Amino acid sequence: MNTQSALLTDFYQLTMAHGYWQNNRTDTEAVFHLFFRRHPFQGDFTIACGLEPAIEFLQNWQFTQTDIHYLASLTNKAGRPQFQPAFLDYLHNLKFECDIDAVKEGTLMFPTEPLLRIKGPLIQCQLLETALLNLYNISSLIATKAARIRLAAGDDPIAEFGLRRAQGPNGGLLASRAAFIGGTNSTSNVLAGKQYHIPVSGTVAHSWIMSYPTELDAFKATADLMGSDTVLLVDTYHTENGVKNAIKTAKYLQTKNEALFAIRLDSGDLPMLAKQARNLLDAAGLQHVKIIISGDLDEYKIAEFKQRHAPIDIWGVGTRLATAFDYPALDITYKLGAIKNNKEEAWQYKMKITDDGSKKSIPGILQVRRYYHQSRPIADYLYHDIFGIDDALQKDADASIDLLEPILRKGELVNALPTTAEVREFAQQQLMLWRDHGQANYAVKLEAKLKAISNPE
Amino acid sequence: MNTQSALLTDFYQLTMAHGYWQNNRTDTEAVFHLFFRRHPFQGDFTIACGLEPAIEFLQNWQFTQTDIHYLASLTNKAGRPQFQPAFLDYLHNLKFECDIDAVKEGTLMFPTEPLLRIKGPLIQCQLLETALLNLYNISSLIATKAARIRLAAGDDPIAEFGLRRAQGPNGGLLASRAAFIGGTNSTSNVLAGKQYHIPVSGTVAHSWIMSYPTELDAFKATADLMGSDTVLLVDTYHTENGVKNAIKTAKYLQTKNEALFAIRLDSGDLPMLAKQARNLLDAAGLQHVKIIISGDLDEYKIAEFKQRHAPIDIWGVGTRLATAFDYPALDITYKLGAIKNNKEEAWQYKMKITDDGSKKSIPGILQVRRYYHQSRPIADYLYHDIFGIDDALQKDADASIDLLEPILRKGELVNALPTTAEVREFAQQQLMLWRDHGQANYAVKLEAKLKAISNPE
CATH class of the missing domain: 3.20.20.70 (Aldolase class I)
Structure with a gap:
């Protein structure tokens, strides 16, 4: 049962891709963020996990001839082919070329913080959503339960x-x-x-x-x-x-x-x-x-x-x-943060707003800076990679790091991934720090300029 | 991420196989049954599902050269190789040759009833346990939730x-x-x-x-x-x-x-x-x-x-x-029912007895007969394939069928499996019958001679 297939996706990703292609939007670029909305197990932390399986999947991502043949067989309610043949040719020739930034596997993370940022052709970002969510869901969930x-x-x-x-x-x-x-x-x-x-x-x-x-x-x-x-x-x-x-x-x-x-x-x-x-x-x-x-x-x-x-x-x-028996799915999502219709245009920042406010997303091209005092994390700031951040904000900090690191550029690995044993060692260090200094309501804040575009009215 | 591998098993299956091999028990034959102990979701029925994925797995089951190489690298606490080289040669040359009897996918089943019966070399039955449980767990669980x-x-x-x-x-x-x-x-x-x-x-x-x-x-x-x-x-x-x-x-x-x-x-x-x-x-x-x-x-x-x-x-x-969110694992198990040390010997019937009685298993080579009255299931009897069953037991029945059907003999498929659509159709028929005539405490009984060996004292 080999699931290394570009068809490991939701049908609507293909429908949308078809739509973007028909509307001549194949040059549209996008930035998506993968994050969770609340901790599993009614807990206070979540361990980011899933990067290595995700990278393995992305590096082998392609629509094979039998995939295309299957898609060509699909029809709509009126009995007409679901996809135009020229679109299927386009899919068959797609080469994965996104940029990926990710937090190190094993990092303790908090709601709304991106675990993964994917930037590239809107069509590709969309086609990959389902598999990335699937791989991060099981991995982060079980790593957190084990912790x-x-x-x-x-x-x-x-x-x-x-x-x-x-x-x-x-x-x-x-x-x-x-x-x-x-x-x-x-x-x-x-x-x-x-x-x-x-x-x-x-x-x-x-x-x-x-x-x-x-x-x-x-x-x-x-x-x-x-x-x-x-x-x-x-x-x-x-x-x-x-x-x-x-x-x-x-x-x-x-x-x-x-x-x-x-x-x-x-x-x-x-x-x-x-x-x-x-x-x-x-x-x-x-x-x-x-x-x-x-x-x-x-x-x-x-x-x-x-x-x-x-x-x-x-x-x-x-x-x-x-199975993460008492909480078997992470409340994980993948949201559009920014879009530009072509290379010349500036980025437009995008957010989802719902009536009840519960599923609001944060617009922009996000980064997370974690501040430390005497080697202990004290606060995280979400900020916009283009606007930057003023470190003077967090006066008691004596160090900081940006959690999202470059992993792929144009689809190519820019740094070797750590071994599973190294990931485990890093996660355990994080966990022991959390055990000794953890707090139920760890602060995750929005940098001021990002906050301004997140609350437009 | 290809999981079609004979290493998709628990390490102790290999340890035990090694032990059987060392003790010259490679001719020992066994019968195992796969069953669940209670319905998921605090419900009244469970849909048997997982046969097609299990058969696909079994038909491709083998220890490859890289698998053997990996096993040869494992050492015990004293630093000595975990497995003898001649045993690893034996594994590499193993050919799947068990008999499988299974209930049709889509059948409504009840606790203690075998969904699958596997008969063959003890070593093979044991090495396959984990994968069979894994494939049936997810499949039967989700089919039941969907129903x-x-x-x-x-x-x-x-x-x-x-x-x-x-x-x-x-x-x-x-x-x-x-x-x-x-x-x-x-x-x-x-x-x-x-x-x-x-x-x-x-x-x-x-x-x-x-x-x-x-x-x-x-x-x-x-x-x-x-x-x-x-x-x-x-x-x-x-x-x-x-x-x-x-x-x-x-x-x-x-x-x-x-x-x-x-x-x-x-x-x-x-x-x-x-x-x-x-x-x-x-x-x-x-x-x-x-x-x-x-x-x-x-x-x-x-x-x-x-x-x-x-x-x-x-x-x-x-x-x-x-994810079967409210009950994400079926309480499924795989128990030895009978064993014989060589082809000449008679079967010995085996059961597990625990102090609290909760995990007792039923000995023998089991079959399930479902009795009907006017096309409606009225009772199931577990019986021993060698002892047989007296249909006069269930006087109000006007029909009966044996639920376990031959699927593989010596590893070869004896009947083509139905398509997924056919399985769905069968499951839906079963479900509608259950909806119209279902009962919270459907009777599952032990045939008298089987009962006698199940309660020896």
Whole structure:
């Protein structure tokens, strides 16, 4: 199921492109911004994520011969072809040539701030909207969820294994990548391991245990296979007996000069079972054996179990992370900021205004400057790249950076993207800074000249 | 982003496969069942969906040279290779050879009933688990959500446009397919249109309106482009003015012997705005112009708007359908039912038992017989394919069918799969039967001999 296709778009993008082409507006240039309107999970921050998948998509973007053939087959209600053949030729020959500026993946962002700015032919900006929103939605959502889980788990290792319940194969692939960036330590998803160099981890399933005559047979087979990496799943039949069999297996491993790494609990009253297991293990002199738990965990469950002082060493998270279960879509959008009908004309700034004001957009060609005091972010200003900004505004700042950085110029990569591990490192630095200094109402302001064009009346 | 890879699996599947191989268990055969434990959305039914994507995945399943190279690079905590080279050779040469029996896509199913039965080498069954769960999860979930929306909307057309907020590109592709099967009439997702022959539809975006000097200019440009397919998005600036401009545009279309098809409302108090718009349109003699609405719609909102007698003709659904917003993962699982260590041995029946009983599985090689009375389903019996079933059990039945049908034998397709349109037709028949005769507690029973092995004590 290959989704690297220029047809990964909404039909209306093609309808509009057709309209712009018919009206001789192929030279019209535009600037669009991709941003979200509110934080997911009723939270205080969102981690920007999705740039690498977006760039991969853009660099392979084209309408193939079979795509054109399909589009030529479409008809309107009156039975006439939906698209003129000359327009389809135009599409077939389109070469991606936009400029992209983006915030670094892993940056903590706030509502209305652009994560991505795309500038180029209006037709191309429009045709790319849907895929960019799709890729940023899953990535930023899951990175943010993982970061929340990371904050709840403190320094404990977190193993991610959401692929089986993720929404589709690359829903799972992108979720594993984003989860790692947000703060998980490993994934069960082998394809994500291969593609993004994420450490893979895993144990055995209940079916492995069940495929042997007895639980102890299965545990010994696991020990023979995994040595000092052995993790024993103790809840297939009866957890207390399972722990006792694990203790026998630990002794067996000791005879081979190896050590049982951990036991895993996956069902029942997990904090209570963890306490019982810890007592049994400790009484057998197995203080070093760790306890891994799993079973619909999220940041709330982890916080609750920590409050109950459950002796849990490693957290396994699946469904609730990989689908962002309690908030499965980011309120993300892509809005026109400026347009010019040809190269000679000046930019016109554009905004959407709705009756209720809720979906108003900010006009212009936007940039975000983040101000710092003693290495700590203190405020963000949205400003217009043409109008500029007066740094004297933020008197208490001792440093600042512009968050949008050049990524593509005329479709070509101008700087190599960081590795996934580097993105993760950056995101974790940001997250720890936020944890230590975060505030529920971080200030995002509009620079004065931008404010003037945003509130015309 | 191609996810057609045998590495689309959990690492522990490979660990277990390695263990089975080391223990000379490559001839061990197994039967697994894929089923869900409870209905999503706190509902009364679930639509089985995901077979065609699963078969496509299985027919292309292999470990490539680069996959093997990656696996060979993995090490355990002690720094030794995770997998023996001879095992990796074995993987590289594996050829998919399982038998698959599945319920028809579009069938209404109930907890514990197998949607899919896979029989073959234990190692292969295990390696395929994750991908099968992933593909069925998104598909059955979204088909079920769409069916619920279909029931709320009655016979009104429903346009699906969730791709931008779906979880990843093929999250979106599979969601559009499943939504169509569940009951939507069209998709905005052009790739889904191409791949699954789903009707595509769409209008224009706010950015199109904003790219013209005035709203009326934009509307006339839309009318010139779309003729009698024209849908005008009236809420970019001020909805009431937008409707008035739409009326002018309708008159303009009449001068060209064409008719405005619809207006679209996307923000604000939608039922109230729809009533106002209907009044204005009717007063202008435009009774034929339809009203399309969109904006975070789901079955609850549609039911509410219908109760408020909002004059809405067509429903546009996006985020809440494509992500199954209120229940984004099906509680789906894949359990070992039977095993035999070699071809000569008899099958041993296997079940998982947990302390709290919540995750117990049913042993055996399962089949589901659905009994009918006057074409209406009245009860399902799970039975063991080897033990058989006595139809006299269900005295009031005048017909029955076995839901699991042969799909693959030794990896080869034994019957052509239906088209997506045929699957949709079947699902809609099932759904209308359920609507007219559905019951909250549809009976799913265990045949007596199966019951005996399921409750051994």
